[in-house]
Amino acid sequence: MAKTWYPVIDYVLCAECGSCVTKCSHGVYSKVKAPVPVVEKPEACVDHCHGCGNICPSGAITYLGEDTAWTPPHGKPVMPEAPCGCGCGTASASAAASTGGCACESAAAGTKTVAIDYLYLDLTSCERCIGTDQVLDEVVAAITPALKLAGYQVAYQKTEMATADIALQHRFQSSPTIRVNGRDIATAVAENHCGCCSAISNSDVDCRVFEYEGATYEVPPKQMLAEGILRAVFGSPADAQEQERFQLPDNLISFFNGKTQQKCACGGNCGE
């Protein structure tokens, strides 16, 4: 088992068919949040297995630690010489692909899901990450009953951008970030100096500020988050995101480099 190898989901591309969750027999994905693919136990993923990525019809799965020439086949049958390696049934994947869909499309039938992702750098000492986390918790708790009433299930996930590799895989631009169904609820990235993350990394780091109704906040107000989430769910469909090559901003590279070099000056969150 490998902690340096696990699937990373591009929620912009994901069609929420749930095939990857059904495919994996190793408990990597949360069953509770299915059909939304939420990687719950990355440590259970089999090193260099591409089982779920091979059957994903959307090409939404890549792998942290990818060092092969593998590219997402968008659900098309994979060559026999490229088995998934985890024993969870390449043959059935091919059969599913040959029918033009996933093996478990029925899992998604009639289900509407709102995937809310909170991506952050630090929840031990960064005041704006902690503050935003608390406000988001309150907002998600408040709007979930209404979303359920409207027929949606809410999949709320928090992910620490613990390393530069993880940040790169998540196309992480600025901390903190809130995404709904893969899209950032903030329309632009604005940042100012963050004393907490600068202290963690012993470097000069900027973190996100949120602009709302003419004011700028380091911790967004509840109204802004509620409005952003509901707009993402009920607003006009956003334009297709261009899948251009993503590069980690220099600001975050400084953070991760500095954090790696720090020896516990952050109170135990140095990642070493």
Ligand code: SF4
């Ligand atoms: S199917 Fe294979 S690659 Fe996908 S999560 Fe399971 S073990 Fe990992």
Ligand code: SF4
């Ligand atoms: S198989 Fe692909 S499209 Fe289907 S839920 Fe998994 S990531 Fe999304």
